[in-house]
Amino acid sequence: MSFDPETLTYDKAGLIPCIAQEVGTGEVLMMAWMNAASIRRTLETGRMTYWSRSRGAFWAKGETSGHVQTLVELRIDCDRDCLLAFVEQVGPACHTGRKSCFYTSVRDGAEVEVMAPMG
Amino acid sequence: MSFDPETLTYDKAGLIPCIAQEVGTGEVLMMAWMNAASIRRTLETGRMTYWSRSRGAFWAKGETSGHVQTLVELRIDCDRDCLLAFVEQVGPACHTGRKSCFYTSVRDGAEVEVMAPMG
Numbered sequence: 001m002s003f004d005p006e007t008l009t010y011d012k013a014g015l016i017p018c019i020a021q022e023v024g025t026g027e028v029l030m031m032a033w034m035n036a037a038s039i040r041r042t043l044e045t046g047r048m049t050y051w052s053r054s055r056g057a058f059w060a061k062g063e064t065s066g067h068v069q070t071l072v073e074l075r076i077d078c079d080r081d082c083l084l085a086f087v088e089q090v091g092p093a094c095h096t097g098r099k100s101c102f103y104t105s106v107r108d109g110a111e112v113e114v115m116a117p118m119g
Numbered sequence: 120m121s122f123d124p125e126t127l128t129y130d131k132a133g134l135i136p137c138i139a140q141e142v143g144t145g146e147v148l149m150m151a152w153m154n155a156a157s158i159r160r161t162l163e164t165g166r167m168t169y170w171s172r173s174r175g176a177f178w179a180k181g182e183t184s185g186h187v188q189t190l191v192e193l194r195i196d197c198d199r200d201c202l203l204a205f206v207e208q209v210g211p212a213c214h215t216g217r218k219s220c221f222y223t224s225v226r227d228g229a230e231v232e233v234m235a236p237m238g
Contacts, residue, residue, distance in 0.1 A: 001230045019138055019147060026145025028138060031201045043225070075221035076230070078213050082150045084221040094197055102194040102203040106162070111120045111195070 005036040009081040015051060018083040020093065023072050029093035030101040032059070034083065039074075046071050048087055067091040092118045124155040128200040134170060137202040139212065142191050148212035149220040151178070153202065158193075165190050167206055186210040211237045 010016050015033040022029055032050040034042070038058055041049040045060075048069035052059035062068030068090050075084040094101040097117035105114045129135050134152040141148055151169040153161070157177055160168040164179075167188035171178035181187030187209050194203040213220040216236035224233045 003225045003228055003230050017136055017150065019150065021147055028140055028147065028203050031136065031138065031196065043228075074225040075233075076223040076225065077150065077220040078215055078217075078222070079220070082220075084147050096197055098197075101196040101198070101201075103197070104195040106122045106193040106195065109122055109162075111122050114194075 005039040007080070008036070008039075008076065008083075009079065010035065013053070015053070016081060016083060018048075018050065018085055020048060020069060020085050020087050020089075022089050022093075023086045027100055028102060029069075029087070029089055029099070032061075039083070042071055042085075043074065048085060062090065065091070065095075067093065069093070124158040126199070127155070127158075127195065127202075128198065129154065132172070134172070135200060135202060137167075137169065137204055139167060139188060139204050139206050139208075141208050141212075142205045146219055147221060148188075148206070148208055148218070151180075158202075161190055161204075162193065167204060181209065184210070184214075186212065188212070 008016055014035045017031055018034045019031050020029045035051045038049045038051045048061045048071055050059040069087040072086040092099050098115050103115035105112050127135055133154045136150055137153045138150050139148045154170045157168045157170045167180045167190055169178040188206040190204055192205040211218050217234045222232055222234035224231050
């Protein structure tokens, strides 16, 4: 079956969440949003291109920082309302300089930072 | 800093996406939604408890199927608007009987099923 981004299920804003997971390490790097156009652009360019909700514009990951994500494989979930992208990540994925955005852990009822910014 | 679920950022429906990743394999199993009450219940019980948008009720994962998810560690992302749960999964996570909900891959412009239901 040929893939048509229009057949996915989007929220009222026309967006679908996309989880970026690093190939090799399996580390979950971040979650961001895509619309149909950014999915097409991601598949065409091979570079993860999200939709920035704050800017209302394409967000070609790493465009300014150089911390690009190359798409290795795109997966769709059973409900067709969430995407999982296997990616190769240059540098940190998080804008704080950390490898992953998920650097805060809940331990014994407290928040603990478990990841330092990359050197 | 003590963890208060109320300090997270929820959407207009009071929900936050939660990614479930299997400990050990690193496999991303599913993404589902939580509200503050289901986060509290998950932390208290040690069992992943989502919020079912279709039923408008708690969804204690595996309650009827037996395919429970035990919480190992909960992570919060930099924007505090997405959760990552490291879990131990009994049986398949997907309602289709597959280990993960992300069993459809986009390859050369086509959708391909890359995972069979568990035996």
